[in-house]
Amino acid sequence: xxxxxxxxxxxxxxxxxxxxxxxxxxxxxxxxxxxxxxxxxxxxxxxxxxxxxxxxxxxxxxxxxxxxxxxxxxxxxxxxxxxxxxxxxxxxxxxxxxxxxxxxxxxxxxxxxxxxxxxxxxxxxxxxxxxxxxxxxxxxxxxxxxxxxxxxxxxxxxxxxxxxxxxxxxxxxxxxxxxxxxxxxxxxxxxxxxxxxxxxxxxxxxxxxxxxxxxxxxxxxxxxxxxxxxxxxxxxxxxxxxxxxxxxxxxxxxxxxxxxxxxxxxxxxxxxxxxxxxxxxxxxxxxxxxxxxxxxxxxxxxxxxxxxxxxxxxxxxxxxxxxxxxxxxxxxxxxxxxxxxxxxxxxxxxxxxxxxxxxxxxxxxxxxxxxxxxxxxxxxxxxxxxxxxxxxxxxxxxxxxxxxxxxxxxxxxxxxxxxxxxxxxxx
Numbered sequence: 001x002x003x004x005x006x007x008x009x010x011x012x013x014x015x016x017x018x019x020x021x022x023x024x025x026x027x028x029x030x031x032x033x034x035x036x037x038x039x040x041x042x043x044x045x046x047x048x049x050x051x052x053x054x055x056x057x058x059x060x061x062x063x064x065x066x067x068x069x070x071x072x073x074x075x076x077x078x079x080x081x082x083x084x085x086x087x088x089x090x091x092x093x094x095x096x097x098x099x100x101x102x103x104x105x106x107x108x109x110x111x112x113x114x115x116x117x118x119x120x121x122x123x124x125x126x127x128x129x130x131x132x133x134x135x136x137x138x139x140x141x142x143x144x145x146x147x148x149x150x151x152x153x154x155x156x157x158x159x160x161x162x163x164x165x166x167x168x169x170x171x172x173x174x175x176x177x178x179x180x181x182x183x184x185x186x187x188x189x190x191x192x193x194x195x196x197x198x199x200x201x202x203x204x205x206x207x208x209x210x211x212x213x214x215x216x217x218x219x220x221x222x223x224x225x226x227x228x229x230x231x232x233x234x235x236x237x238x239x240x241x242x243x244x245x246x247x248x249x250x251x252x253x254x255x256x257x258x259x260x261x262x263x264x265x266x267x268x269x270x271x272x273x274x275x276x277x278x279x280x281x282x283x284x285x286x287x288x289x290x291x292x293x294x295x296x297x298x299x300x301x302x303x304x305x306x307x308x309x310x311x312x313x314x315x316x317x318x319x320x321x322x323x324x325x326x327x328x329x330x331x332x333x334x335x336x337x338x339x340x341x342x343x344x345x346x347x348x349x350x351x352x353x354x355x356x357x358x359x360x361x362x363x364x365x366x367x368x369x370x371x372x373x374x375x376x377x378x379x380x381x382x383x384x385x386x387x388x389x390x391x392x393x394x395x396x397x398x399x400x401x402x403x404x405x406x407x408x409x410x411x412x413x414x415x416x417x418x419x420x421x422x423x424x425x426x427x
Contacts, residue, residue, distance in 0.1 A: 002235055003109040003117050003140060003167070006147040007090055007124060010135045010155065012103035013041035016082045017072055019133035020415045020423060028069045032057055035254050036073055036410065073411040081416045085132045093124060098239045104151075106144060108239050121163035140165040144237045145230035148187040149205065153177060178206035178231075188227055193220070205231065246283060251276040252346025258297075259342045265294070266329060272347035273328040274392045277321040278383070280349060281376060286317035288351035290327040294335060295344040308335035317353055320372050321379060324349065325393050 009015055013031035018024045028045035032038065039046075039055045046069060051060055057071060064071065083102045091097055096108035109117055121138035128136050139151025146166055154164035166174060184194045186205055202208050209231040217225035226236040251272040259265055269292055280287055291311035296303055312327040328347050382391040413421035 004147040006151040008104040015134040077414045118165040143230040249349040273325045280319045287349035288317040291348040292331040
């Protein structure tokens with residue numbers, strides 16, 4: 001029988017903050033989104049207060065003062081490095097791994113039939129807590145969908161103590177567990193689909209498992225049919241050890257303050273194009289089209305509204321930062337209009353292909369591509385060694401915060417990636 005485990009870090013952003021500040025253990029804390037706008041991660045203590053994820057921070061200020069909720073700005077540098085450490089540890093338990101998101105991964109335990117999955121799950125929990133410092137939940141099942149459900153049970157049911165192997169339950173216990181969870185807890189069932197399924201009388205996980213798969217396929221999609229079959233123990237979803245190539249790469253941020261001038265928009269767009277180009281090179285891909293968009297504040301009805309976009313097709317697909325920045329600037333200059341209160345800009349790379357089959361521009365000099373490739377390697381090496389954004393074209397290499405930079409007034413240090421931010425221990 002196939003055995004798939006889903007390992008998920010509990011309250012990931014919050015847990016990362018607690019690793020380097022143990023005084024936060026047991027305290028109600030939240031981590032905020034870009035510009036310190038909304039809550040994107042909550043500790044168990046905040047969840048117990050009934051604060052929903054996604055709540056605007058200013059809406060809960062009064063509650064925060066009453067219960068001494070501490071807030072932190074998102075520290076993506078720290079979270080990304082901690083995620084890498086978690087995945088490195090998981091790779092020691094199985095080479096067959098699918099990184100599903102920044103804080104969760106599937107691992108295939110099938111090639112290790114001599115190991116008891118629940119005991120292995122407990123070992124994973126212990127090792128990640130000891131080696132990385134973060135708490136995790138482990139769910140084991142015969143399919144990816146069941147492993148997801150098992151992980152949810154591991155978090156919500158105290159009797160599982162953080163590790164749930166649904167393969168250990170007899171038919172009656174498994175049926176009771178599935179009837180105890182609403183259909184929304186099934187992987188891939190969102191609020192809109194939940195409402196439609198409820199109209200058909202499908203309210204629990206067990207109801208969905210027992211529903212006619214072919215009828216659901218005709219009414220909704222083949223994806224839902226596969227979900228039903230997975231809940232019955234029929235594996236329909238493979239473990240993707242190599243992520244499929246991205247069709248688009250997007251980099252965007254809301255501004256810390258409204259922007260009116262073209263020059264400031266150029267700075268922001270250059271920074272986004274630089275970041276997108278770095279992602280492109282990490283993927284081993286090239287892009288043929290670079291697009292730019294701008295936004296004004298849709299919620300300020302008193303403002304003139306303008307939400308333009310434009311794209312530039314490059315002479316040849318490329319991963320070269322300078323070429324992509326130049327293309328983004330040309331697109332920006334076509335859509336910029338004076339007199340608007342811009343609150344966001346973004347860059348999108350599309351028509352993405354494999355770098356190994358890249359075809360150069362018709363009039364490109366023979367040694368030009370080699371020189372630019374060496375330049376990009378220097379650029380990436382400098383930013384990896386000294387910190388993202390330390391070197392780049394034009395304004396993209398600025399380290400001084402610009403007026404348009406997003407607000408992060410409560411950011412903790414980059415404990416694991418900056419020499420200056422290393423934790424100091426005094427005897």
